[in-house]
């Protein structure tokens with residue numbers, strides 16, 4: 001399967017005194033394993049990481065390195081369309097940064113996705129997760145009992161990083177349909193009123209302004225059933241005062257498209273229903 005080594009963890013393992021027994025996570029915090037420091041590396045579960053591998057991982061500052069069972073390893077970062085995409089360890093689970101911009105509220109990306117999904121997803125719902133990212137909001141929608149989650153992520157670099165992230169739900173997870181097209185194209189193909197809930201967690205406006213536009217909101221309105229619920233993450237971009245103007249304008253466009261929405265301070269997003 002392989003192990004995940006944030007450079008800081010590799011450095012810690014290199015400095016363990018010989019003979020130390022300790023418990024560490026080699027899968028970014030999902031599970032713990034007993035690790036022992038030996039002469040030329042660390043052993044765990046009848047397996048070994050050599051000092052050579054640890055030193056190589058330690059050299060990639062602030063990156064997570066995936067070390068495969070064949071000894072090959074890969075820093076979890078990719079450049080796509082001139083932008084650096086990388087997995088960054090934060091709180092319980094990694095987040096994704098694109099050109100330095102974090103895709104979750106960074107103190108706890110996993111809890112952030114949970115709070116967003118639970119604003120609108122109820123047992124048995126068919127859910128549209130417009131911006132799949134690492135799949136965290138989709139995973140939480142399934143956890144909340146959704147009957148089906150349709151999720152899409154058009155960016156190939158994000159899809160590769162997701163594949164190597166032990167926190168991301170794998171392709172083919174029960175109840176989860178992952179697509180690879182832009183959300184605006186996916187909704188064109190969806191029937192009227194097919195979803196009970198929508199989780200809209202777009203990149204910030206400067207990266208994908210059309211996902212905040214009236215014509216996209218009209219499409220979301222069409223594919224949601226009457227009375228269906230919508231969550232729209234906005235954050236408070238720019239300064240707090242400018243951020244509230246941005247949120248106000250976003251809410252106004254959603255109202256004109258036919259949603260009633262209110263501000264949710266705990267997730268810094270808008271929660272509403274199709275009128």
Ligand SMILES: C[S@@+](CC[C@H](N)C(=O)[O-])C[C@H]1O[C@@H](n2cnc3c(N)ncnc32)[C@H](O)[C@@H]1O
Pocket residue numbers: 103104113130131132133134135136137138152153154155158181182183184201202203208211
């Ligand atoms: C804030 S992140 C979503 C995080 C996700 N909810 C999660 O829990 O991991 C926004 C994602 O939208 C993706 N994105 C960008 N343009 C898009 C588009 N046109 N349609 C759908 N997703 C898009 C970005 O690549 C990025 O992965």
